[in-house]
Amino acid sequence: MKTKGKVANYLQKLIEDGHPIHFSLIDPEKVTDIDLLDRVTSRLYKAGTSAFLIGGTLGVSKEKMDATLTVLRNYDIPKIIFPSNINLITEKADALLFMSLLNSDDLYYVIGAQVSASLIVKLAKLEAIPTGYLIVGHGGTAAHIGRARVIPYDNPELALAYALAAEYMGMEYLYLEAGSGAPETVRPDMIRIVSSSSGINLIVGGGIRSPERATELVKAGAKAIVTGNIIESDSERAIKIIESIQKVNVS
Numbered sequence: 101m102k103t104k105g106k107v108a109n110y111l112q113k114l115i116e117d118g119h120p121i122h123f124s125l126i127d128p129e130k131v132t133d134i135d136l137l138d139r140v141t142s143r144l145y146k147a148g149t150s151a152f153l154i155g156g157t158l159g160v161s162k163e164k165m166d167a168t169l170t171v172l173r174n175y176d177i178p179k180i181i182f183p184s185n186i187n188l189i190t191e192k193a194d195a196l197l198f199m200s201l202l203n204s205d206d207l208y209y210v211i212g213a214q215v216s217a218s219l220i221v222k223l224a225k226l227e228a229i230p231t232g233y234l235i236v237g238h239g240g241t242a243a244h245i246g247r248a249r250v251i252p253y254d255n256p257e258l259a260l261a262y263a264l265a266a267e268y269m270g271m272e273y274l275y276l277e278a279g280s281g282a283p284e285t286v287r288p289d290m291i292r293i294v295s296s297s298s299g300i301n302l303i304v305g306g307g308i309r310s311p312e313r314a315t316e317l318v319k320a321g322a323k324a325i326v327t328g329n330i331i332e333s334d335s336e337r338a339i340k341i342i343e344s345i346q347k348v349n350v351s
């Protein structure tokens with residue numbers, strides 16, 4: 101049996117210590133000013149973000165990924181690729197969420213992209229984090245591109261059925277995604293039901309814009325939350341989100 105990689109161990113330790121994980125999602129397409137990115141990411145780092153996720157659905161190239169990762173290279177927290185497709189894989193990162201979009205109607209997003217990516221990931225010596233990706237509610241661009249049959253916000257049982265299937269297939273994380281900029285996040289009730297009846301670690305993202313909501317989602321059982329848009333539109337608020345979830349002890 102293969103031993104876990106550095107990034108997986110780091111995340112697992114945070115979870116075991118009851119420390120909520122915060123992922124700062126940087127969309128390389130939105131990066132126009134490298135100095136500004138440097139200033140903002142430095143503040144996120146100092147506030148205690150746990151890791152950087154780097155990715156976007158539209159308008160992202162490997163060159164843009166590399167430029168963003170170059171800015172992030174000196175932070176001693178993991179830089180993790182959040183891939184919308186196989187062209188965003190770069191050896192400059194530490195790891196990638198090796199995701200299967202479980203509720204896609206398109207086999208490409210369920211297993212095709214993963215087969216095309218696997219040897220590239222190995223050659224790049226990237227750590228793969230086994231992750232089920234499940235799109236809920238609004239779904240955003242990811243739902244459209246990924247041809248997802250979205251899980252309704254008010255159907256936690258359906259989400260639980262996917263979570264258990266993912267867990268039984270050996271995935272360690274399930275990313276519940278409401279979509280970038282979603283008007284409503286995944287609901288606490290769904291998180292509560294899925295986390296209490298399955299053993300998979302929940303990452304929750306999409307539409308998280310306030311410390312109160314972030315805290316609520318962590319208290320409901322999210323092991324990690326992701327914020328993307330709010331970093332771009334109001335980085336001070338993103339900092340408040342990071343600070344507020346650190347006050348929650350989830351053990």
Ligand SMILES: CC(C)=CCC/C(C)=C/CC/C(C)=C/CC/C(C)=C/COP(=O)(O)OP(=O)(O)O
Binds near residue numbers: 127209279
């Ligand atoms: C394992 C590998 C290499 C690939 C998996 C590919 C899969 C399963 C993709 C799922 C479908 C998809 C399109 C996911 C998008 C994930 C993502 C990077 C979301 C964040 O981007 P947004 O913020 O929505 O992007 P925009 O801001 O460009 O809309």
Ligand SMILES: O=P(O)(O)OC[C@@H](O)CO
Binds near residue numbers: 307
């Ligand atoms: O940009 P936001 O709305 O924070 O969403 C983050 C992430 O879940 C998108 O894939």
Ligand SMILES: [Mg+2]
Binds near residue numbers: 280328
């Ligand atoms: Mg985005």
